[in-house]
Amino acid sequence: MSFREYDRKTFIADTARAFAARRIGRRAFFRRMAMAGVGFSGFASTFLGGARPFGGLTNLGTPMAMAQTPDDVTAWLKDVGQQFAGSTVRYTSEATPPTVVASELKSEFEEATGITVEIEIVPLEQVLAKATLDAQGQLGTYDLYYLDQAWSALFQPDVYNPREYYEEKPELAMPGYDWDDFSPELVKAITTANGSVMGVPFDIPIFILMYRKDLYDKHGLAVPETLEQFMEVTKALHEAESGNGIFGTTGQLRSGHYSLNCDWTAWLWANGGSIFDANRMFAGNDAAGMKGLEFMLELVDYMPPDAKTWTWDGEWQSVAQGLAGHVISWGEFFPGLDGGDSKVAGLMEAAIPPKETALRAPGDCGFNEIPHIGHQGGSSIALSRYSKNPDAAWLFMQWVTSKDVVARSSTVGGGASPVRLSSFKDPRVLEAAKPGAGTTRHFPAIEWTINNRMGSEPSDLPSWAEIANNVIPVELGKLLVGQTGSPEEAMAAIQSQTDELAAPFRG
Amino acid sequence: MSTAVRGRTPLLPRWLTADHPLPWLAPMFAMILAFGIYPLAYSIWLSLHQRNRFTRVDEFSGLANWVQAFGDQRFIDSLLVTVQYTLTCLVFQVVLGIAIALLLDCERRGYGLLRALMTLPLVVPPAVTGLMFLLMQDGQFGVLSYYLKLVGLVSPEAPILANPRTALWGVMAADIWQWTPFMVLILLAGLRALPKEPYEAAAIDGAGFLQCLWHLTLPMLSRVIAVAVLIRTIDLFRIYDYVYAMTAGGPGTATETLSFYAGRVFGVANFNYAATLSLIMLVVLNVVCFTFLKLARVRF
Structure with missing residues (x-):
């Protein structure tokens, strides 16, 4: 008997009812409850907001993914790394797909160099x-930082420029590292703040369209190419399927969480708005901005009511449980949706996000903001200036962002999207482009979106981390649940706080 | 006596065998200094300064952070949420605690097992309890939501934790479930320690259960209740785990407690303001506790 065989909604209720009606004994009752507890615990672990949603490293161990580090790289690691044998490199990160993969593969690096890598x-x-505590206190607890693009500018004084480090230490430079293999768009959007390169691209979650092909076919719907069509298809799906417990779309709208900021910015940009104007003043409440907010509020009507309590993991679960007809969200959802425990395995397709209704030029925005519907949430790996073992950490940083590791990260089922151009063409990546857990068949949509519709938050603003985490999602959360009277009132609250926090950097 | 001790232990250093209490107090004093006084002093220092997070320079700002706090509507709201949370949970936990303790204060067979089972919720980590209640109240999968919907108490369009009117109750449910047994255990110990004579005298005078409860049990138990209330008040006032696990302060700011707000401010590296909020919390909590101790005439 397996918990999965039962509908999660009614398992405990049915068991309790059966026990009350004396249909099952006390022992069976306790056994079933224990199973439910275990099942719920596992299910619960994805609801904390602490982990990125992906289907696990499903292809780990397969020849495709687990080919060892190439001989020439291993020889170089042994040659250069031995002088640092016995040292420890510490790195803290979110459970992003490449970090989890790095954690699994790091033993190859450790064996070759004798350097211990601790990934927290x-x-x-x-x-x-x-990271903030470490940097502000200049403690050097961590040798490497995981820097989300939203925080990059905050850490500008605390990290080495990796390009300069590479040039200054040729004896530590990995042969064939190939800086040009990183997409220039990614380097600019993820790793650059105020003109300074701060790290190496490490992760590129980006918004694409993921839809239920079976439902599209059933109702004769075409893949939406414009924002208006996206709304029409959402409504059509909702009207046709809500009776079956399927909503038009879903969301990541938890109040006070960065995920809500991500959703809002995508709709803001797709409707011609921007967070800041050219004068670096908040512009989310101009005509285009209000249109974007209204678009999001209209979409909320076609989402599960619980979407207001979900971050990205809840959103992913809702799609995996078959609760939504389609969604524009993180592409890294897709490999997990295509296999494993997903109820929509094999039913989903990925496509490029629809064309924006209007688009504001980057030159009309502030702080290096780049409006586009394909909101990117990329991150970089950066070398701390306070590191006690910067050279050893630098070796690991090069290895973990090397062509081979990036390509393998993309194929082990963790949902990692390639940050290197070569990875999209890597034979192992292409081989995995078929339905099933750990698929890479959504990569063409990812690659196209990176190159054509990638939206980026204002990466030059050091206080953006605070605005994106503690201002915008809080005020929008209040609006979504009726604590704020009107959209205008919510935007006014965001404007006053944002302009105050941005003031020191307006120049 | 001290001469005799010295006589028996000639190898021990003189300071260790002296009558003076200082050597024996020193370790504890060092711990209090390191883990109590220094952090407190540093927090006060932080609250009187403003750190530029980008130039990494600290500047004296006087009472600016304190003034900012009292003009900060989010701080006021979070304080109100905290007070509401503390008082509501306290009332439920005290009333339920007394009722269950009275029910379990029995020597009949099986009651010992029931008393032992009461401790089970206490050993579950609060974050796990939060997750359990998060799932039980999930609008799609939750068993609690399922039944509340069946009886019409919850609307499918407004899940418990997504509705600002019910979200705080949803969080409080976890707290009440987990910590009522703590009240029960303390009160049960108090009940067991009460003298039997007053009850025998009352029984001879024909007093009923309620009269005994009102005129004997509760007055005699008042000190125990006061201590339990004091401990729970301190715990409830700094609630963080359930809020973090279940709502992250939302929906909107409906469940944003003071400690959660301070934690969030700390998380975005505004250490000065976060320290100020923490100190305000400390002051409020101390005032409340001392007032309560005075009113309840509790002495330790």
Whole structure:
């Protein structure tokens, strides 16, 4: 008997009813409850907001993914790394797919160099807190930082420029590292703040369209190419399927969480708005901005009511449980949706996000903001200036972002999207482009979106981390649940706080 | 006596065998200094400064952070949520605690097992309890939501934790479930220690259960109740785990407690303001506790 065989909604209720009606004995009752507890515990672990949603490293161990580090790289690691044998490199990160993969593959690096790598995986908000404490106190507890693009500017004084480090230490430079293999768009959007390169691209979650092909076919719907069509298809799906417990779309709208900021910015940008104007003043409440907010509020009507309590993990679960017809969200959802425990395995397709209704030019925005519907939530790996073992950490940083490891990260089923151009063409990546757990068949949509519709938050603003985490999602959360009277009132509250926090950097 | 001790232990250093209490107090004093006084002093220092998070320079700002707090509507709201949370949970836990303790204060067979089972919720980590209640109240999968919907108490369009009117109750349910047994155990110990004579005299005078409860049990138990209330008040006032696990302060700011707000401010590296909020919390909590101790005439 397995918990999965039962509907999660009614398992405990049915068991309790059966026990009350004396249909099952006390022993069976306790056994079933224990099973439910275990099942719920596992299910619960994805609801804390602490972990990124993906289907696990399903292809780990397969020849495709687990080919060892190439001989020439291993020889180089042995040659250069031995001088640092016995040292320890510490790195803290969110449970992003490449971090989890790095954690699994790091033994190859450790064996070759004798350097110990400790990877501490904690929820996103704790990564920020830990990295901030380390940097502000110049403690050197961590040798490498995981820097979300939203915080990059905050850490500008605390990290080495990796390009300069590479040039200055040729004896430590990995042969064939190939900086040009990183997409220039990604380097600019993820790793650059105020013109300074701060790290190496490590992760590129980006918004794409993921839809239920079976439902599209059933109702004769075409893949939406414009924002208006997306709304029409959402409504059509909702009207046709809500009776079956399927909502038009879903969301990540938990109040006070960065995920809500991500959803809002996508709709803001897709409707021609921007967070800041060219004068670096808040512009989310201009005509285009209000249109974007209204678009989001209209979409909320076609989402599960619980979407207001979900971050990205809840959103992913809702799609995996078959509660939504389609969604524009993180592409890294897709491999997990295509296999494992997903109820929609094999039913989903990935596509490029629909064309924006209007688009504001980056030059009309502030702080290096780049409006586009394909909101990117990329991150970089950066070398701390306070590191006690910067050279050893630098070796690991190069290895973990090397062509081979990036390509393998993309194929082990963790949902990691390639940050290197070559990875999209890697034979192992192409081989995995078929339905099933750990698929890479959504990569063409990812690659196209990176190159054509990638939206980026204002990466030059050091206080953006506070605005994106503690201002926008709080005020929008209040609006969504009726604590704020009107959209205008919510935007006014965001404007006053944002302009105050941005003031020191307006120049 | 001290001469005799010295005589028996000639190898011990003189300071260790002296009558003076200082050597024996020193370790504890060092611990209090390191883990109590220094952090407190540092927090006060932080609250009187403003750190530029980008130039890494600290500047004296006087009472600016304190003034900011009292003009901060979010701080006021979070304080109100905290007070509401503390008082409501306290009332439920005290009333339920007394009722269950009275029910379990019995020597009949099986009651010992029931008393032992009461401790089970206490050994579950609060974050796990929060997750359990998060799932039970989930609008799609939750068993609690399922039944509340069946009886019409919850609307499918407004899940418990997504509705600002019910979210705080949803969080409080976890707290009440987990900590009522703590009240029960303390009160049960108090009940067991009460003298039997007053009850025998009352029985001879024809007093009923309620009269005994009102005129004997509760007055005699008042000191125990006061201590339990004091401990729970301190715990409830700094509630964080359930809020973090279940709502992250939402929906909106409906469940944002003071400690959660301070934690969030700390998380975005505004250490000065976070320290100020923590100190305000400390002051409020101390005032409440001392007032309560005075009113309840509790002495330790």
